[in-house]
Amino acid sequence: MSAAFQLKRVFERLDKAYDYSTWHWQPDTPRDYVCIGAVLVQYTSWSNVEQALARLAEAGALSLDAIHRMAPAKLARLVRPAGTPDTKAQRLLALARLAADHDGLAKLLSRPADELRERLLATRGIGPETADAILLYAAGRPTFLVDSYARRISSRLGLGPDGDRYAIWQDWFQGALQADVEAYQRYHGLFVLHGRQTCRPQPRCTACCLVDVCAEGRRAAGAT
DNA sequence: ACCCAGGGTCATA
Protein backbone atom coordinates (compact mmCIF):
# COMPACT_ATOMS: atom_id res chain seq x y z
CA MET A 1 0.00 0.00 0.00
CA SER A 2 1.34 3.40 -0.93
CA ALA A 3 1.93 6.07 1.66
CA ALA A 4 -0.48 8.32 -0.19
CA PHE A 5 -3.24 5.75 0.07
CA GLN A 6 -2.68 5.12 3.76
CA LEU A 7 -2.50 8.80 4.58
CA LYS A 8 -5.72 9.42 2.73
CA ARG A 9 -7.43 6.79 4.83
CA VAL A 10 -5.97 8.21 8.04
CA PHE A 11 -7.25 11.70 7.28
CA GLU A 12 -10.69 10.34 6.43
CA ARG A 13 -10.80 8.72 9.84
CA LEU A 14 -9.60 11.83 11.63
CA ASP A 15 -12.09 13.94 9.73
CA LYS A 16 -14.92 11.81 11.05
CA ALA A 17 -13.57 11.71 14.59
CA TYR A 18 -12.80 15.43 14.98
CA ASP A 19 -14.56 18.63 14.04
CA TYR A 20 -12.12 20.71 12.02
CA SER A 21 -14.41 23.73 12.25
CA THR A 22 -13.28 24.06 15.87
CA TRP A 23 -9.68 24.58 14.72
CA HIS A 24 -8.48 28.02 15.76
CA TRP A 25 -6.81 28.95 12.47
CA GLN A 26 -9.38 29.27 9.70
CA PRO A 27 -9.09 31.06 6.35
CA ASP A 28 -10.68 34.21 7.80
CA THR A 29 -8.43 34.32 10.88
CA PRO A 30 -6.50 37.62 11.00
CA ARG A 31 -2.92 37.25 9.78
CA ASP A 32 -1.48 38.98 12.82
CA TYR A 33 -3.33 36.59 15.10
CA VAL A 34 -1.88 33.61 13.24
CA CYS A 35 1.68 34.96 13.30
CA ILE A 36 1.62 35.89 16.96
CA GLY A 37 0.04 32.59 17.92
CA ALA A 38 2.57 30.66 15.85
CA VAL A 39 5.39 32.10 17.94
CA LEU A 40 3.60 31.82 21.26
CA VAL A 41 2.66 28.16 20.79
CA GLN A 42 6.28 27.02 20.62
CA TYR A 43 6.70 24.25 23.19
CA THR A 44 3.49 25.29 24.91
CA SER A 45 -0.12 24.16 25.03
CA TRP A 46 -2.67 26.18 23.11
CA SER A 47 -4.70 26.89 26.26
CA ASN A 48 -1.72 28.84 27.59
CA VAL A 49 -1.42 30.69 24.30
CA GLU A 50 -5.08 31.69 24.45
CA GLN A 51 -4.51 33.36 27.78
CA ALA A 52 -1.56 35.29 26.42
CA LEU A 53 -3.52 36.30 23.31
CA ALA A 54 -6.37 37.54 25.51
CA ARG A 55 -3.95 39.71 27.49
CA LEU A 56 -2.50 41.12 24.28
CA ALA A 57 -5.99 41.89 23.00
CA GLU A 58 -6.86 43.55 26.28
CA ALA A 59 -3.79 45.75 25.90
CA GLY A 60 -4.63 46.54 22.29
CA ALA A 61 -1.46 44.73 21.19
CA LEU A 62 -2.82 41.94 19.04
CA SER A 63 -0.93 43.17 16.00
CA LEU A 64 2.69 43.11 14.95
CA ASP A 65 2.48 46.82 14.32
CA ALA A 66 1.55 47.49 17.95
CA ILE A 67 4.10 44.99 19.20
CA HIS A 68 6.78 46.68 17.12
CA ARG A 69 6.43 49.81 19.23
CA MET A 70 6.36 48.01 22.56
CA ALA A 71 9.05 47.73 25.23
CA PRO A 72 10.36 44.16 25.69
CA ALA A 73 9.62 44.06 29.41
CA LYS A 74 6.03 45.14 28.90
CA LEU A 75 5.51 42.62 26.12
CA ALA A 76 7.02 39.87 28.26
CA ARG A 77 4.58 40.70 31.05
CA LEU A 78 1.65 40.36 28.65
CA VAL A 79 2.68 37.03 27.14
CA ARG A 80 3.71 35.47 30.44
CA PRO A 81 0.97 32.79 30.50
CA ALA A 82 2.47 31.26 27.34
CA GLY A 83 5.70 30.48 29.19
CA THR A 84 9.30 31.53 28.45
CA PRO A 85 8.06 35.14 28.42
CA ASP A 86 11.37 36.92 27.82
CA THR A 87 12.27 34.57 24.99
CA LYS A 88 8.89 34.91 23.32
CA ALA A 89 8.82 38.68 23.72
CA GLN A 90 12.14 38.89 21.90
CA ARG A 91 10.93 36.57 19.16
CA LEU A 92 7.72 38.50 18.65
CA LEU A 93 9.69 41.72 18.45
CA ALA A 94 12.03 40.18 15.89
CA LEU A 95 9.08 39.12 13.76
CA ALA A 96 7.44 42.52 14.15
CA ARG A 97 10.69 44.14 13.05
CA LEU A 98 10.83 41.91 9.97
CA ALA A 99 7.29 42.95 9.06
CA ALA A 100 8.09 46.62 9.62
CA ASP A 101 11.19 46.30 7.43
CA HIS A 102 8.90 45.13 4.64
CA ASP A 103 6.42 47.95 4.99
CA GLY A 104 3.98 45.83 6.94
CA LEU A 105 2.95 42.21 7.42
CA ALA A 106 0.69 42.10 4.37
CA LYS A 107 3.53 43.07 2.05
CA LEU A 108 5.90 40.64 3.73
CA LEU A 109 3.43 37.80 3.30
CA SER A 110 2.86 38.62 -0.37
CA ARG A 111 6.46 37.87 -1.30
CA PRO A 112 7.31 34.67 -3.21
CA ALA A 113 7.03 31.63 -0.98
CA ASP A 114 10.66 30.52 -1.02
CA GLU A 115 11.89 34.03 -0.41
CA LEU A 116 9.37 34.57 2.39
CA ARG A 117 10.41 31.33 4.04
CA GLU A 118 14.08 32.29 3.86
CA ARG A 119 13.45 35.62 5.51
CA LEU A 120 11.37 34.06 8.25
CA LEU A 121 14.07 31.46 8.92
CA ALA A 122 16.69 34.18 9.04
CA THR A 123 14.75 35.76 11.92
CA ARG A 124 15.85 34.86 15.43
CA GLY A 125 13.43 32.51 17.12
CA ILE A 126 11.65 31.42 13.96
CA GLY A 127 12.51 27.87 12.94
CA PRO A 128 11.03 25.66 10.23
CA GLU A 129 7.78 24.83 11.98
CA THR A 130 6.93 28.39 12.96
CA ALA A 131 7.87 29.60 9.48
CA ASP A 132 5.65 27.00 7.85
CA ALA A 133 2.76 27.82 10.17
CA ILE A 134 2.98 31.41 8.97
CA LEU A 135 3.33 30.32 5.33
CA LEU A 136 0.42 27.90 5.50
CA TYR A 137 -2.11 29.78 7.62
CA ALA A 138 -1.18 33.45 7.23
CA ALA A 139 0.24 33.56 3.70
CA GLY A 140 -1.91 30.76 2.27
CA ARG A 141 0.97 28.85 0.69
CA PRO A 142 0.93 25.06 0.27
CA THR A 143 3.78 24.05 2.56
CA PHE A 144 3.30 20.95 4.67
CA LEU A 145 3.52 21.83 8.35
CA VAL A 146 5.42 19.17 10.29
CA ASP A 147 5.03 19.09 14.05
CA SER A 148 5.68 16.57 16.77
CA TYR A 149 2.18 15.17 16.44
CA ALA A 150 2.52 14.60 12.71
CA ARG A 151 5.71 12.63 13.35
CA ARG A 152 4.45 10.74 16.37
CA ILE A 153 1.13 9.73 14.86
CA SER A 154 2.67 8.77 11.53
CA SER A 155 5.45 6.78 13.16
CA ARG A 156 2.97 4.74 15.16
CA LEU A 157 1.13 3.95 11.97
CA GLY A 158 4.34 2.65 10.46
CA LEU A 159 4.52 5.65 8.14
CA GLY A 160 7.11 8.32 7.55
CA PRO A 161 10.75 8.52 6.47
CA ASP A 162 13.90 7.42 8.27
CA GLY A 163 15.50 10.16 10.30
CA ASP A 164 14.10 12.99 12.32
CA ARG A 165 15.16 16.06 10.40
CA TYR A 166 12.37 18.49 9.58
CA ALA A 167 13.14 18.71 5.85
CA ILE A 168 13.12 14.93 5.50
CA TRP A 169 9.65 14.70 6.98
CA GLN A 170 8.33 17.61 4.99
CA ASP A 171 9.66 16.14 1.74
CA TRP A 172 8.07 12.83 2.61
CA PHE A 173 4.62 14.32 3.19
CA GLN A 174 4.84 16.59 0.18
CA GLY A 175 5.90 13.66 -1.96
CA ALA A 176 2.86 11.68 -0.85
CA LEU A 177 0.27 14.45 -0.81
CA GLN A 178 -0.53 16.81 -3.64
CA ALA A 179 0.12 20.45 -2.81
CA ASP A 180 -3.16 21.99 -1.68
CA VAL A 181 -3.41 24.83 0.81
CA GLU A 182 -6.77 23.98 2.30
CA ALA A 183 -5.95 20.29 2.48
CA TYR A 184 -2.59 20.95 4.16
CA GLN A 185 -4.27 23.24 6.67
CA ARG A 186 -6.82 20.58 7.46
CA TYR A 187 -4.25 17.80 7.76
CA HIS A 188 -2.23 19.73 10.28
CA GLY A 189 -5.25 20.69 12.33
CA LEU A 190 -6.50 17.11 12.41
CA PHE A 191 -3.11 15.80 13.47
CA VAL A 192 -3.04 18.24 16.38
CA LEU A 193 -6.64 17.63 17.39
CA HIS A 194 -5.98 13.89 17.49
CA GLY A 195 -2.55 14.22 19.06
CA ARG A 196 -3.57 16.26 22.03
CA GLN A 197 -6.69 14.19 22.51
CA THR A 198 -5.14 10.77 22.72
CA CYS A 199 -1.73 10.26 21.10
CA ARG A 200 0.59 10.79 24.05
CA PRO A 201 4.41 10.45 24.11
CA GLN A 202 4.28 7.18 26.03
CA PRO A 203 2.04 4.99 23.96
CA ARG A 204 -0.58 3.66 26.32
CA CYS A 205 -3.64 4.09 24.19
CA THR A 206 -5.69 0.96 23.69
CA ALA A 207 -8.38 2.44 21.53
CA CYS A 208 -8.80 5.42 19.26
CA CYS A 209 -10.15 6.04 15.80
CA LEU A 210 -6.90 4.70 14.31
CA VAL A 211 -6.32 1.54 16.40
CA ASP A 212 -6.69 -0.87 13.50
CA VAL A 213 -4.44 1.23 11.26
CA CYS A 214 -1.92 1.32 14.11
CA ALA A 215 -2.01 -2.47 14.35
CA GLU A 216 -1.45 -2.79 10.61
CA GLY A 217 1.52 -0.48 10.90
CA ARG A 218 3.04 -2.61 13.65
CA ARG A 219 2.51 -5.77 11.63
CA ALA A 220 4.10 -4.22 8.56
CA ALA A 221 7.06 -3.03 10.61
CA GLY A 222 7.49 -6.45 12.16
CA ALA A 223 7.12 -8.22 8.85
CA THR A 224 9.94 -6.31 7.19
C1' DA B 1 4.00 15.08 42.82
C1' DC B 2 4.45 14.12 38.81
C1' DC B 3 4.03 14.49 33.23
C1' DC B 4 3.16 17.14 29.40
C1' DA B 5 2.88 21.04 25.96
C1' DG B 6 2.02 22.28 18.01
C1' DG B 7 10.09 24.77 19.18
C1' DG B 8 14.33 27.00 18.79
C1' DT B 9 18.98 28.24 20.19
C1' DC B 10 23.33 27.44 21.96
C1' DA B 11 27.26 24.81 23.73
C1' DT B 12 29.72 20.60 23.39
C1' DA B 13 31.94 16.19 21.45
Added chain:
DNA sequence: TATGACCATGGG
Protein backbone atom coordinates in the same frame (compact mmCIF):
# COMPACT_ATOMS: atom_id res chain seq x y z
C1' DT C 1 26.19 15.63 12.57
C1' DA C 2 24.13 14.76 16.89
C1' DT C 3 22.91 15.06 21.55
C1' DG C 4 21.73 17.79 25.86
C1' DA C 5 20.61 22.00 28.59
C1' DC C 6 17.81 25.73 28.70
C1' DC C 7 13.76 28.56 28.47
C1' DA C 8 8.94 28.91 32.38
C1' DT C 9 3.90 28.83 32.68
C1' DG C 10 -0.49 26.28 33.20
C1' DG C 11 -3.43 22.04 32.98
C1' DG C 12 -4.37 17.15 33.82
